[in-house]
Amino acid sequence: EAGVVQSPRYKIIEKKQPVAFWCNPISGHNTLYWYRQNLGQGPELLIRYENEEAVDDSQLPKDRFSAERLKGVDSTLKIQPAELGDSAVYLCASSPRTGNTEAFFGQGTRLTVV
Amino acid sequence: AQSVTQLGSHVSVSEGALVLLRCNYSSSVPPYLFWYVQYPNQGLQLLLKYTTGATLVKGINGFEAEFKKSETSFHLTKPSAHMSDAAEYFCAVSDPLAAGNKLTFGGGTRVLVKP
Numbered sequence: 576e577a578g579v580v581q582s583p584r585y586k587i588i589e590k591k592q593p594v595a596f597w598c599n600p601i602s603g604h605n606t607l608y609w610y611r612q613n614l615g616q617g618p619e620l621l622i623r624y625e626n627e628e629a630v631d632d633s634q635l636p637k638d639r640f641s642a643e644r645l646k647g648v649d650s651t652l653k654i655q656p657a658e659l660g661d662s663a664v665y666l667c668a669s670s671p672r673t674g675n676t677e678a679f680f681g682q683g684t685r686l687t688v689v
Numbered sequence: 690a691q692s693v694t695q696l697g698s699h700v701s702v703s704e705g706a707l708v709l710l711r712c713n714y715s716s717s718v719p720p721y722l723f724w725y726v727q728y729p730n731q732g733l734q735l736l737l738k739y740t741t742g743a744t745l746v747k748g749i750n751g752f753e754a755e756f757k758k759s760e761t762s763f764h765l766t767k768p769s770a771h772m773s774d775a776a777e778y779f780c781a782v783s784d785p786l787a788a789g790n791k792l793t794f795g796g797g798t799r800v801l802v803k804p
Contacts, residue, residue, distance in 0.1 A: 579732070606789065615698070617779050617794025618733070631789060666732060676721055676740055676783070676790060680732035 577601070579681035581667050587687045593655035596684045600648070600669030607644060608678060609652050610666040618666055624650065657688045691716045691782050693795035701801045708767040710798050712754075712780030715761065720782040722763040723792065724754055727777045736778075739763065740785070750774070775802045 580599040588594050600607050605626050610618035621640070623631040626647035635642065639658070644650040654661055664685050668678040696711040714720060721740050725733040737748025744756040750773075754765045763780060777799045781792040 584730075608791075610792075615796070617693075617781070617797050618792070619794070620791050623789050623791065625789070631791065668733075670790060676738060677735055678790065678792060680725075680734070682730070682732045685730075 579667055579669050579679055581665075581681035581684050583684055584682060585685050585687075587689060588657055590659055590688050591656040593653065594657050594686060595651050595653045596665050596667075596686075598650045598652070598667030598681060600650070600667070601679055603671065604669035604679070605647070605672050606670040606678075607650050608668040608670075609642060609650070610668065612664040612666055612683070614663070621652070654686075657686075659688050662686055662688045691720060691784060691793045693780050693782055693793055695778075695780055695795035695798050697798055698796060699799045699801065701803060702770045703803045704772055705769050708752075708765075708770045708774060708800065710765040710778050710780075710800070712763045712765065712795060713761055714763065714780075714782045716782060716784065718784060718786055719758065721785050721790075722754075722756060723781040723783070724748065724752070724763075724765050725779045725781060725794075726750075727779065727797075729776075733779065736765070770800075770802050772802050772804065775800055 607624040609621040612618040624644045642652045664683040666683045668680045670678045692715045723738045724736040739756045747753045780795040
């Protein structure tokens, strides 16, 4: 069974430029998460989807971040415009259903803003 | 609100020695507890989890952890370290009463294994 797939693995952009990350969760997983992991820290939740609905986006900086999950499968996370402080690893995870206790993580996208 | 504290951002052990990684949590309700491992440039992989039942939980790669409610702790151990255990380890909690299994992570402990 394929795991959570993220692309790109690495991205370097100049500040003020836009950037997008893509995530393909495990087939059949209804719940999808985006986490941000700053250097030397644990991941922090940005947004959680149940199917195509964003049910927890309280930690998403909505002035510059946006996300979508069309048809309840793949998801994209966008930053526009990027700031130096956005440099981090962006992790996508999925879970079979609400209440399931295990989340499966992708390899992440390492973003460097210069 | 929940929080997780991992004591020691770096731990160095000799190959064959005991690995002990400490995790304490703060939560208004008994949480679900997790340990994840992250190898360089990789995502997080679940080592083990505690939800209910037996408080001593065994996971993959010879790791185990014990939930101690009175101490609000969930320390991770492995009797004999192997070179392949060099990685970063994250303790996490979630609220079983909340929808969606949002994970709150500690800051991580990087393990170095010396030959």
